Amino acid sequence: MTTPSPRLTKGPSGDEQDAQSVASTGAADAGLKAGLKNRHLSMIAIGGVIGAGLFVGSASGIAAAGPGILLSYALVGTMVVLVMRMLGEMAAADPTSGSFSAYADRALGRWAGFSIGWLYWFFWVVVLAIEATAGAVILEGWVPSVPQWAWALIVMVVLTATNLVSVGSFGEFEFWFAGIKVFAIAAFIVVGGLAVFGILPGSDGGGDGFSNLTSHGGFLPNGADAILTGVLMVVFSFMGSEIVTLAAGESEDPRRAVTKATNSVIWRIGIFYLGSIFVVVALLPWDSPAIAEKGSYVAAMDEIGIPHAGQVMNVIVLTAVLSCLNSGLYTASRMAFSLGGRGDAPRSFARTTRRGVPQTAILSSVAFGFLAVFFNYQWPDTVFEFLLNSSGAVALFVWLVICFSQLRMRRIILREHPERLVVRMWLYPYLTWATIGMISFVLVYMLTKDDTREQVVLSVLAAAVVVGLAVLRDRVRARRQVSAPKADQHS
Template identity: 85%
Template sequence: MSTQPATSPDGLKAGLKNRHLSMIAIGGVIGAGLFVGSSAGIAKAGPGILVSYALVGLMVVLVMRMLGEMAAADPTSGSFSAYADRALGRWAGFSIGWLYWFFWVVVLAVEATAGAKILEEWWPSVPQWGWALIVMVVLTAANLVSVSSYGEFEFWFAGIKVVAIAAFIVIGGLAVFGLLPGSENEGAGLAHLTDHSGFLPNGPGAILTGVLLVVFSFMGSEIVTLAAGESEDPQRAVSKATNSVIWRIAVFYLGSIFVVVTLLPWDSKSITKNGSYVAALESIGIPHAGQVMNVIVLTAVLSCLNSGLYTASRMAFSLGQRGDAPASFAKTTARGVPQAAILGSVVFGFVAVWFNYQWPDTVFEFLLNSSGAVALFVWLVICFTQLRMRGIILRENPDKLVVRMWGFPYLTWATIGMILFVLVYMLTDETGREQVLLSTGAAALVVVIALVRDKLAGPRPVAAAQASSKESESVAP
């Protein structure tokens, strides 16, 4: 009896095991941004950064619930792009698909450079660009072998992140209350939450500033819905990931940040100088805390790179299936790997890395800011898509509605309001304003291209129409 994974109608193979999907779901919410970006948020909002994380976490939980509802009914590699195509129109699927692809291609460059910096510190004989090249080549090769290779890499990368965060919370939590033997921290309990000018030292408005600083560290939660189409039991995987997103965000984000702001006063210079997690570990007396955290950050970076390449390639594959990208992107190898989509994505990733080294403050900064607000645009499209898809699923096959958005449609509209508020508030922040304006410009350009293309091209090509109908069959009677 063959042990080869089953091949789906679109040519992809169900090579991801349940343990892969579980760890992808858990690891997806732990990005490198959590480790390296939290110190800026703490400096701006003080202990009130916990409220910022809670607000963004709530928004992500609601968006994931909506996405889970659609993905459980119709697991597909295109995820929200394919659903937007069906519910809102081809222009919407085309636009959000390419914007999301663009976002992850830029992320590839950011993470490759971040990982290369750490590796160069350890082995300076290899130049930084050399490490970036090595990292990209290795992970590209892993993705080209099979989807199970991606899953296995991500399983271990995510596993290390999860163990590290869990250990940090347990050890730090004990130190907070003076229960950790040998700790050098005074163990002030909850006193640091209020003893330096209060819980909101910079006023309530700092909570919103904190939201802007932390919102993008949550991007990646939706990856599990793209990967579900290549799993052994897509519906179960999506349902499980959607139902567990609340505790994942509560434990990994709120839990670890809570430990940081209770171990140290929020205005401790070590938080901004060394980073929040390193400062917390050093306050306990953990030897070589900086190097320990570098290993964890490198793991998070490699995980993000691995998932970014996978995500970008699967979105390109889905766009190719629907006739919205070169047809070669929709072809798979005998192992069920979309080779052209992977290579196409990584080529642009390499170009972006080169831009990062050649023109970091001009061309690459422009690319970075142009993709800066794409995460919020994606979440917004998911909300509007779910408003339409609920009716489609109920009309065609209500049995597929195994995951339901709470308080529909009221919570969906409330989430739309939250996302729009964040986007508008970003316009009041100098950095945020540039990101919103440039990202909106990029989005407008892609939408115009989509609309003009639809008008000139006429009906969707037959192959793409067939691919679209295959996606629809999973929600049709």
């Protein structure tokens, strides 16, 4: 395992440096600059768990499970906390822009790091298209004279420019995007909580207390099975919590940043997810038509009596979309940078500019993002739907790889650098294996549902293709290494 530098520097030429010059474990961060401040990392850590899916996707979960959706969020939240604890253990010991891909490379083999790195990159490239389109829909509603495709283009270009300037500019944009999300959701919880307990003056929904949790068919109106259905609907809204471990590699104190983010993930999920959803299902009956028509948060704000709730939520959702776009482009480019540094992607991906920006990795990632946006407009029900489904279960694959990597990395860390084990997974290895069982159960359960079966099947096929390429590449390299000494002997 390599020793991470407390401050990342540029190459001696001051221009571009090939990250291949560093060790092959995946800590290919020598060309990156430590441009992220502590406040950037703190806000990325807090805001990373608040995706646009929380605001726009929770209504369908409430419709499926009723108030029991709280249990669905609690189950998935517990799973994410455990996965983040494992990832935090490895990242605190060896902060790197490759994060779990680099750890899989070290713990499971080159094929694993290659496969999960490219699958993760593919996932975020598709997400870029989804979020760009979602943002364009909102912006077109405000300025209809500009077509939707033009808004998507504008948003992508602006955030690409932001990422190309410096990692500090990315951090600054993300600080404010995430800050708005955090402030909005915190204000919603406080005001909504006052309304639930009847403290808020003039509230339309005050005084009911907790009656809505049980008075409309009970806490589980659709049966206990609906909790699992709710799990499938909310699990992907948690994707993004791992971004802070990639970003930590470009901070001045990576180990401290990762430790702090890992230790705070419990309260972040507890407050922002469980707290806000509790306010919604306590304020309104789960089967209220308003939730389905307006969305859960808009309906709750209308119930409280907040004026122009729909427009307020559009601003918040747009902020969440821009945040996801910004961090998604950053994440995809840093994963491509790490893959380039390990020889699993073109070497040009691992070169940085004078400002410490992996320019080729960023431009290549956004190019595929633009292509995905084009597919979304041109063939939304065929080509783009195929891309969407084939990346749908990647989040669960990533979490599984983190679990299996941690099982082995714990032993490697203890053998080589025990002093770096500053974050420890609880009840190792029992909770790690329990988490593997939970994630595997979710994948199997997805196969039993008509609306999620295709996602799992296509994602598995995509993973099989990437793993096959990784194995083939390893065999070719092994043959070259064997033939090289023979060629030297003949010469």
